[in-house]
Amino acid sequence: MAEPFTIKIWGARGTLSSLSRRTDNFGGNTACVEVRCGRDILILDAGSGLQLLGDDLMRRLKHASQDDAKSLLNLNLFFSHCHYDHISGFPFFAPFFHPSAKVNVWSGHLEGPDKTRNMIADYMRPPFFPVGPEVFAAELSLRDFEPEDVLRPIDGIEISTLSLNHHDGCVGYRIDFDERSLCYITDTTHIVGEPDLRIPDFCRDTDLMIYDGTYTDAEFPTFWNFGHSTWEEGVRLAKLANAKRYMIFHHRPSRDDKALAAIERDCRKEFRRSWAAREGQVIKL
Numbered sequence: 001m002a003e004p005f006t007i008k009i010w011g012a013r014g015t016l017s018s019l020s021r022r023t024d025n026f027g028g029n030t031a032c033v034e035v036r037c038g039r040d041i042l043i044l045d046a047g048s049g050l051q052l053l054g055d056d057l058m059r060r061l062k063h064a065s066q067d068d069a070k071s072l073l074n075l076n077l078f079f080s081h082c083h084y085d086h087i088s089g090f091p092f093f094a095p096f097f098h099p100s101a102k103v104n105v106w107s108g109h110l111e112g113p114d115k116t117r118n119m120i121a122d123y124m125r126p127p128f129f130p131v132g133p134e135v136f137a138a139e140l141s142l143r144d145f146e147p148e149d150v151l152r153p154i155d156g157i158e159i160s161t162l163s164l165n166h167h168d169g170c171v172g173y174r175i176d177f178d179e180r181s182l183c184y185i186t187d188t189t190h191i192v193g194e195p196d197l198r199i200p201d202f203c204r205d206t207d208l209m210i211y212d213g214t215y216t217d218a219e220f221p222t223f224w225n226f227g228h229s230t231w232e233e234g235v236r237l238a239k240l241a242n243a244k245r246y247m248i249f250h251h252r253p254s255r256d257d258k259a260l261a262a263i264e265r266d267c268r269k270e271f272r273r274s275w276a277a278r279e280g281q282v283i284k285l
């Protein structure tokens, strides 16, 4: 029998959180995706949605079997990069304050030695933040990799990485588990008419491609140098990749529920099995 392989969206917004009645349906928290491979939990990005995930993990821990509790306290968190919308939830992740938790924190977008440690120390320091990572009770293991490395943090899970086209660097992830796969490609830009063919190669035949659809093609000329892409470019790449499903991610803060629903309708005309990511949504792979 196939092992469970599911994802849950804890934050789908990009750039800045956008919490209001007008964004209730798609949600307003920034990038955070939980990936469950069997019992094991991987986390993609630490945007404001990470706080919600952390609280939920602590709730699950109260009712967990011994084996489940072990997985809930042994986590792997992967940064695409550390722009604020991908790191702002980091200091507020409840498992970091649990003395039995062990969290591997991975990043590969920066240069130089000890880059994950430096990234966290730079983010959690005065005058931007009152306390440093020494407040955490959990055992954090800060791990560096280079884009294009293949990571195997847990037996049976293979994580491929790809450098993306974004200011200050960014990494895309492909997670292969039990003959299925998920690709997380956010915060990347493109040149009109010149698809970044590394992406369809990387996402070849994937079960789900998540892609940076911050803008529309019509908006793109105004924002071409902001480091993001369009949902239509995502459709073109998902088709080239032969992806089975395509999810628009990293929604603009100004995009309300009505506007996102309209984008979703238009997207489905181009790619039948597609949708705009919603906070709280669970997808089985």
Ligand SMILES: [Zn+2]
Pocket (backbone or CB within 6 Å): 014, 015, 083, 085, 086, 187, 250
């Ligand atoms: Zn972002």
Ligand SMILES: [Zn+2]
Pocket (backbone or CB within 6 Å): 081, 083, 166, 187, 227
């Ligand atoms: Zn970014």
